[in-house]
Amino acid sequence: MTPAAQISVQIRLFASYREAAGTRSLEAPVSQGATVADLVELLAERIPALRTAPGLIAVNYTYVQPDFELHQGDEVAFIPPVSGG
Amino acid sequence: MTPAAQISVQIRLFASYREAAGTRSLEAPVSQGATVADLVELLAERIPALRTAPGLIAVNYTYVQPDFELHQGDEVAFIPPVSGG
Amino acid sequence: MFKVIDGPLEGIDLESEVRTDADGAIIVFRGVARRYSRGRDVVHLEYEAYAEMAEKVMAQIGEEIKARWPVSGVAIVHRTGVLEIGQASVAIAIAAPHRGEAFEATEYAIDRLKQIVPIWKKEVWSDGEQWIGWEHEQHQVTSDHSA
Amino acid sequence: MFKVIDGPLEGIDLESEVRTDADGAIIVFRGVARRYSRGRDVVHLEYEAYAEMAEKVMAQIGEEIKARWPVSGVAIVHRTGVLEIGQASVAIAIAAPHRGEAFEATEYAIDRLKQIVPIWKKEVWSDGEQWIGWEHEQHQVTSDHSA
Numbered sequence: 001m002t003p004a005a006q007i008s009v010q011i012r013l014f015a016s017y018r019e020a021a022g023t024r025s026l027e028a029p030v031s032q033g034a035t036v037a038d039l040v041e042l043l044a045e046r047i048p049a050l051r052t053a054p055g056l057i058a059v060n061y062t063y064v065q066p067d068f069e070l071h072q073g074d075e076v077a078f079i080p081p082v083s084g085g
Numbered sequence: 086m087t088p089a090a091q092i093s094v095q096i097r098l099f100a101s102y103r104e105a106a107g108t109r110s111l112e113a114p115v116s117q118g119a120t121v122a123d124l125v126e127l128l129a130e131r132i133p134a135l136r137t138a139p140g141l142i143a144v145n146y147t148y149v150q151p152d153f154e155l156h157q158g159d160e161v162a163f164i165p166p167v168s169g170g
Numbered sequence: 171m172f173k174v175i176d177g178p179l180e181g182i183d184l185e186s187e188v189r190t191d192a193d194g195a196i197i198v199f200r201g202v203a204r205r206y207s208r209g210r211d212v213v214h215l216e217y218e219a220y221a222e223m224a225e226k227v228m229a230q231i232g233e234e235i236k237a238r239w240p241v242s243g244v245a246i247v248h249r250t251g252v253l254e255i256g257q258a259s260v261a262i263a264i265a266a267p268h269r270g271e272a273f274e275a276t277e278y279a280i281d282r283l284k285q286i287v288p289i290w291k292k293e294v295w296s297d298g299e300q301w302i303g304w305e306h307e308q309h310q311v312t313s314d315h316s317a
Numbered sequence: 318m319f320k321v322i323d324g325p326l327e328g329i330d331l332e333s334e335v336r337t338d339a340d341g342a343i344i345v346f347r348g349v350a351r352r353y354s355r356g357r358d359v360v361h362l363e364y365e366a367y368a369e370m371a372e373k374v375m376a377q378i379g380e381e382i383k384a385r386w387p388v389s390g391v392a393i394v395h396r397t398g399v400l401e402i403g404q405a406s407v408a409i410a411i412a413a414p415h416r417g418e419a420f421e422a423t424e425y426a427i428d429r430l431k432q433i434v435p436i437w438k439k440e441v442w443s444d445g446e447q448w449i450g451w452e453h454e455q456h457q458v459t460s461d462h463s464a
Contacts, residue, residue, distance in 0.1 A: 169289025
């Protein structure tokens with residue numbers, strides 16, 4: 001079995017997630033066919049809040065479900081509970 | 086029987102009443118003890134709309150009922166249905 | 171601030187008039203002269219006021235609001251004279267700690283103003299004019315004739 | 318106009334942005350930084366936004382409003398950065414032919430913005446600070462511990 005090809009996605013972090021991670025953005029390599037849920041697993045080691053205090057997730061500026069499949073170059077944003085207004 | 090003493094009140098007219106009367110204000114002599122209803126009778130000859138299209142009446146900037154008794158120097162305003170805003 | 175002004179309301183800053191440090195919401199409502207009314211094209215509007223009494227009654231509406239909602243500031247200004255389309259006839263500002271009460275109070279203020287403040291609007295069309303407020307009576311007359 | 322602005326909203330004229338000649342009512346809602354929140358004294362607020370997405374979602378709210386009410390114009394602007402007490406964080410303007418729909422639409426706009434637009438507020442007190450939005454979870458944790 002050959003390892004799945006890798007793609008790369010752009011991660012955007014905001015508010016409490018940004019402070020927990022110590023960065024606003026990072027690039028993450030994921031396997032081709034990986035979902036948003038897979039990405040959360042991958043990042044949760046570095047940013048536990050993504051699992052312990054989950055918010056919403058947007059891909060390319062649209063809210064998506066955890067089974068949403070990622071593609072090369074996608075912008076994935078982790079959105080803690082919003083409090084604008 | 087001696088005639089009732091006369092008092093004088095200031096009349097203010099607005100909008101359709103003002104146009105019907107051709108004036109914004111006038112002074113009217115009325116008998117001591119006269120009510121707002123008596124004043125309407127007196128003025129209705131000159132301004133029929135006060136009887137045919139009655140609105141509200143204010144004395145000294147406060148809405149009053151027809152049986153309100155007038156006093157010397159009162160300002161009596163005839164208020165057609167309001168349409169501000 | 172409860173005022174009848176014989177000139178434009180544009181440029182009057184009501185927000186800073188009503189806001190306190192306790193407030194999280196400020197609403198400004200403006201009634202403006204619109205082109206279409208009752209199926210006719212309006213050329214302009216004319217407003218007339220019993221100014222001395224109108225200011226007293228607007229202040230009374232402010233008291234009613236403060237008795238009913240936890241609102242910090244209320245301002246109502248109404249203009250008189252000739253208004254072109256797009257100009258404001260009335261501006262109402264309400265500041266409150268929370269938005270729910272600010273919305274309720276602002277809607278109450280304009281509803282109440284239209285009921286009891288002695289101000290009158292005349293619509294001027296290209297082919298006529300009419301003081302507004304008598305429509306109900308005129309409608310009744312029409313119904314009697316057609317009945 | 319649906320914008321995230323990294324500076325003061327004061328002085329932005331939203332009324333002329335939304336008004337058409339068909340409109341008789343213009344409402345401007347402003348959310349402002351207030352001194353007291355959750356029983357504490359606020360020193361200032363900080364707002365952070367996912368600006369590119371926030372502007373898209375605000376425009377979507379504008380579409381929702383126009384699909385639901387006969388409203389001519391909708392504008393929503395939200396600022397980011399540090400806000401002193403009294404400064405506006407958000408301004409929403411709605412113009413409509415009649416006031417009823419303008420009030421409903423404005424209230425919907427701010428309710429919806431608070432639900433779905435990716436913007437975050439941090440309250441800064443003299444003795445601490447907190448991102449707002451996690452209160453529910455924290456409350457749950459507290460309840461679990463005290464149960």
